[in-house]
Amino acid sequence: MTEQLENEVFSQDGTIADSDVEEDELVQDWSQIAKIAKSNGALTIPKRGEKDYEPDGTDVQELLLYKARKELFDTLANSVRGSTVKAQVKALYVADRHGAVVPHARGNFLQTMGKVDFSDGQVWLSFYEFVYLSERGTVTPYWGGQSVAGENNDSLLPLSIEDLYILFKTQHELDNFAVYAHLRRLGFIVNPVSPSDTSFYPNCPSAPRTGVTSIYRAITSMFFLRKNSLFNNIFYKQWHYCFCKYTRTPQIYEKLKLLVPSISVPKTIEDLKGFYGSQQDYAEGQLTLTFNVWKPQTNFKKKHPPLPDYQVVVYNKNQRGAHFPTFDELQNIFRHLDYKFQFLSEVADDEFSWDDHSYIVGKPRSDVIASERKSKDKKDPKTPAKNPSAKKSKKRQLPPHIQQLQRLRNGYSSFLLAVIDNGIISFVRISQADFASENVWYVPPKDGLRKKPFNDRKKRAN
Amino acid sequence: MAKPKGKSLQQRYKYPLPIHPIDYLPSVILHNPVSWVYWAYCFWKATNIPSKRVHIEFEGGVNFPHIVVQDKDDMKYLWKNGFFGTGQLSRSEPTWLERQEGASKERSNDLALEKITERRRIQRLEFKKERVKLEKQLLDLRRNGGNIEQENALLVQEREMLRMFKQRQQEEGLGDNNSVVEESMIEGTAVDHEYVDIESLELMSVEATFLSFALPILDISPKVLLSRLFGPSNDITYGDIHKFITHYVTYHHYRSLGWCVRSGIKFGCDYLLYKRGPPFQHAEFCIMVLDHDKSKDYTWYSSISRVIGGAKKTCVLCYVERLLPEDQIVEYWRTDNFIKLFGSYRVGEVIYKRWIPGKNRD
Numbered sequence: 001m002t003e004q005l006e007n008e009v010f011s012q013d014g015t016i017a018d019s020d021v022e023e024d025e026l027v028q029d030w031s032q033i034a035k036i037a038k039s040n041g042a043l044t045i046p047k048r049g050e051k052d053y054e055p056d057g058t059d060v061q062e063l064l065l066y067k068a069r070k071e072l073f074d075t076l077a078n079s080v081r082g083s084t085v086k087a088q089v090k091a092l093y094v095a096d097r098h099g100a101v102v103p104h105a106r107g108n109f110l111q112t113m114g115k116v117d118f119s120d121g122q123v124w125l126s127f128y129e130f131v132y133l134s135e136r137g138t139v140t141p142y143w144g145g146q147s148v149a150g151e152n153n154d155s156l157l158p159l160s161i162e163d164l165y166i167l168f169k170t171q172h173e174l175d176n177f178a179v180y181a182h183l184r185r186l187g188f189i190v191n192p193v194s195p196s197d198t199s200f201y202p203n204c205p206s207a208p209r210t211g212v213t214s215i216y217r218a219i220t221s222m223f224f225l226r227k228n229s230l231f232n233n234i235f236y237k238q239w240h241y242c243f244c245k246y247t248r249t250p251q252i253y254e255k256l257k258l259l260v261p262s263i264s265v266p267k268t269i270e271d272l273k274g275f276y277g278s279q280q281d282y283a284e285g286q287l288t289l290t291f292n293v294w295k296p297q298t299n300f301k302k303k304h305p306p307l308p309d310y311q312v313v314v315y316n317k318n319q320r321g322a323h324f325p326t327f328d329e330l331q332n333i334f335r336h337l338d339y340k341f342q343f344l345s346e347v348a349d350d351e352f353s354w355d356d357h358s359y360i361v362g363k364p365r366s367d368v369i370a371s372e373r374k375s376k377d378k379k380d381p382k383t384p385a386k387n388p389s390a391k392k393s394k395k396r397q398l399p400p401h402i403q404q405l406q407r408l409r410n411g412y413s414s415f416l417l418a419v420i421d422n423g424i425i426s427f428v429r430i431s432q433a434d435f436a437s438e439n440v441w442y443v444p445p446k447d448g449l450r451k452k453p454f455n456d457r458k459k460r461a462n
Numbered sequence: 463m464a465k466p467k468g469k470s471l472q473q474r475y476k477y478p479l480p481i482h483p484i485d486y487l488p489s490v491i492l493h494n495p496v497s498w499v500y501w502a503y504c505f506w507k508a509t510n511i512p513s514k515r516v517h518i519e520f521e522g523g524v525n526f527p528h529i530v531v532q533d534k535d536d537m538k539y540l541w542k543n544g545f546f547g548t549g550q551l552s553r554s555e556p557t558w559l560e561r562q563e564g565a566s567k568e569r570s571n572d573l574a575l576e577k578i579t580e581r582r583r584i585q586r587l588e589f590k591k592e593r594v595k596l597e598k599q600l601l602d603l604r605r606n607g608g609n610i611e612q613e614n615a616l617l618v619q620e621r622e623m624l625r626m627f628k629q630r631q632q633e634e635g636l637g638d639n640n641s642v643v644e645e646s647m648i649e650g651t652a653v654d655h656e657y658v659d660i661e662s663l664e665l666m667s668v669e670a671t672f673l674s675f676a677l678p679i680l681d682i683s684p685k686v687l688l689s690r691l692f693g694p695s696n697d698i699t700y701g702d703i704h705k706f707i708t709h710y711v712t713y714h715h716y717r718s719l720g721w722c723v724r725s726g727i728k729f730g731c732d733y734l735l736y737k738r739g740p741p742f743q744h745a746e747f748c749i750m751v752l753d754h755d756k757s758k759d760y761t762w763y764s765s766i767s768r769v770i771g772g773a774k775k776t777c778v779l780c781y782v783e784r785l786l787p788e789d790q791i792v793e794y795w796r797t798d799n800f801i802k803l804f805g806s807y808r809v810g811e812v813i814y815k816r817w818i819p820g821k822n823r824d
Binding site for chain 1: 477478479481483484485487505508509510511601604605608613675676678711714715716717718719720721737738746747752754755756757758759760763764767776778781783800801804805807808809810811812813814815816817818819820822823824
């Protein structure tokens with residue numbers, strides 16, 4: 001911590017205009033926090049002070065540094081830790097299920113974590129949740145035996161954090177946990193990808209259909225190659241200009257475009273369904289989608305979650321045999337994607353609602369939630385109607401060339417690659433791009449048309 | 463400065479390709495059959511092919527020949543119609559002669575790109591000097607035992623002064639700073655003699671191939687050109703030509719979509735994509751050409767994306783896939799069947815971008 005603080009005060013590279021400086025995590029100013037913690041005043045976001053780049057040999061600077069450091073230690077020393085016996089939540093690790101049972105579950109964490117097992121009516125935490133909550137001090141970890149035993153509170157064996165780390169089964173699991181905890185700490189809601197999730201697709205991909213589509217694809221691509229070469233044979237001969245006359249540049253571009261085939265990318269719901277249907281099982285040792293990630297939100301429905309905002313692939317760069325995915329492997333990950341495809345809602349009309357396009361075991365999520373709400377209470381029919389109107393006002397139309405640029409820059413489907421290097425996690429967003437679908441050539445204005453903008457300008461002046 | 467210049471740029475770079483469309487046909491008057499006949503005659507006479515081919519020379523050794531255009535008009539022509547090639551003594555547009563003449567005479571209104579950059583750099587340097595000066599003031603205050611309030615007041619004052627300074631610099635713009643640059647350039651050069659243009663335009667091998675194979679601009683056939691670059695086609699192995707083919711396929715792909723494709727070496731990547739051309743906009747995308755079945759160490763991806771991200775561009779990994787066996791490709795190369803050769807590769811694209819959790823929470 002002290003080191004961090006010193007870096008803050010004596011940061012060396014302030015003069016270099018590096019665009020990433022602002023992107024790095026903000027180091028908080030502890031003097032403000034200490035005040036807040038002590039006085040319990042109104043919560044404000046602490047601001048950073050002026051930066052000194054190197055020691056200037058003055059006492060003033062020394063004093064500033066000393067003060068900052070002292071405030072940091074004060075903050076750490078004064079903060080309340082631990083829990084009272086009454087508020088303590090115990091979690092018992094059960095080896096057979098590789099998870100923990102919480103006999104008396106209470107607390108905020110239940111909003112997004114834990115699962116009720118209907119066979120015994122208990123709340124179960126997955127192993128990641130268990131370790132994460134123990135590290136935070138939210139639950140107190142205990143050894144609960146090999147299998148679910150009767151609960152006799154007096155003879156429970158408490159576990160330390162070190163003990164918990166022994167319970168990790170593979171390096172892979174540990175890597176996954178690092179990513180899990182990192183995102184959790186930042187406020188995201190994270191769950192492992194599982195087949196029972198809310199899905200964008202009404203039904204699971206079925207094996208026989210994939211065969212047909214792949215054959216169909218092979219045939220069409222063959223045809224595509226043939227057809228092209230026929231046109232090309234003429235265009236690239238020089239004599240063809242004698243009888244082919246181009247009166248506009250785009251005509252030439254259209255001919256040039258036929259030479260190199262490119263891989264097209266799903267852009268609509270229909271495309272996505274076909275693409276998802278063509279998925280193959282992951283090969284041995286290939287990277288797979290590991291986590292669903294939701295942006296922080298207050299009314300998260302644990303039981304019927306919405307579609308995740310991101311999907312994460314965890315990749316330990318130092319693990320033997322692991323490599324950065326090749327294009328084919330990337331494509332296969334793209335085929336497995338099942339999340340809130342952001343690019344769809346950007347082009348869609350106002351009535352587009354994600355709940356109508358996410359399915360829980362084949363049923364639209366909107367229906368599931370509506371029926372649940374009905375059975376629960378009938379007092380609150382207004383809330384669902386409010387949402388779409390709020391969305392409408394958000395949307396604004398940009399000029400087409402900027403929209404095009406955004407499409408090119410953002411790509412289409414995407415996933416996050418969490419790269420781990422000795423405990424340091426960095427994220428990469430990898431998205432499908434399709435330049436071939438956007439023509440950006442410049443069309444020279446015809447002489448007759450050139451007057452138009454001129455007139456427009458005149459009008460505006462008036 | 464921007465408005466009139468923008469208009470002249472539109473005029474100057476009217477055509478995005480060196481093949482011009484036939485846009486000079488007479489108008490047809492419906493009730494006048496003579497005009498139809500005249501139109502048909504003009505249409506019949508017109509052709510897209512430029513009247514004169516561009517002559518290229520090969521310079522340098524056998525191992526890596528440089529493709530060079532020396533004729534002054536040809537150099538201009540290639541630059542104006544699609545921004546091909548790079549002036550050997552300039553940053554990109556071959557402007558060496560103009561710059562020399564301009565420097566010795568009066569400064570021209572039409573500023574070369576190099577000069578604009580130089581002016582900006584000088585401005586930035588002056589700004590930094592000013593900042594150092596002000597920082598020194600602060601240090602003096604500290605040494606002399608000023609308190610925090612005084613320090614803060616000085617900081618506020620300092621910031622205001624720097625802002626003013628920057629504003630003043632921008633307002634001056636073409637004014638004083640420019641003359642400083644000019645004078646520094648004039649120093650040492652004689653004012654009153656004629657310059658001989660010693661600059662020539664160098665083409666990348668993919669550019670030359672594009673101008674010879676895809677568009678009939680150069681006075682060399684693709685067959686001769688490629689045998690000059692890679693040796694006689696009979697002893698070619700696939701390994702020799704693989705890299706060139708994947709790069710050409712990528713180049714052709716983006717060119718044919720209307721991008722202005724130029725070398726991306728300055729940003730550590732293979733190509734830069736400009737929307738219309740360097741004088742109009744900054745490059746938006748950096749292209750890295752990769753084989754579809756290979757993967758590199760993560761550090762490689764990370765480093766190029768950081769360089770590109772630092773220049774506020776988007777990093778595109780362009781994967782090229784061969785659809786036919788190697789022998790077939792070599793066979794096509796030997797029989798000069800370049801259409802089938804380049805057509806049997808497929809391009810797939812992926813955007814690679816650093817993702818920061820803290821910025822994506824909403």
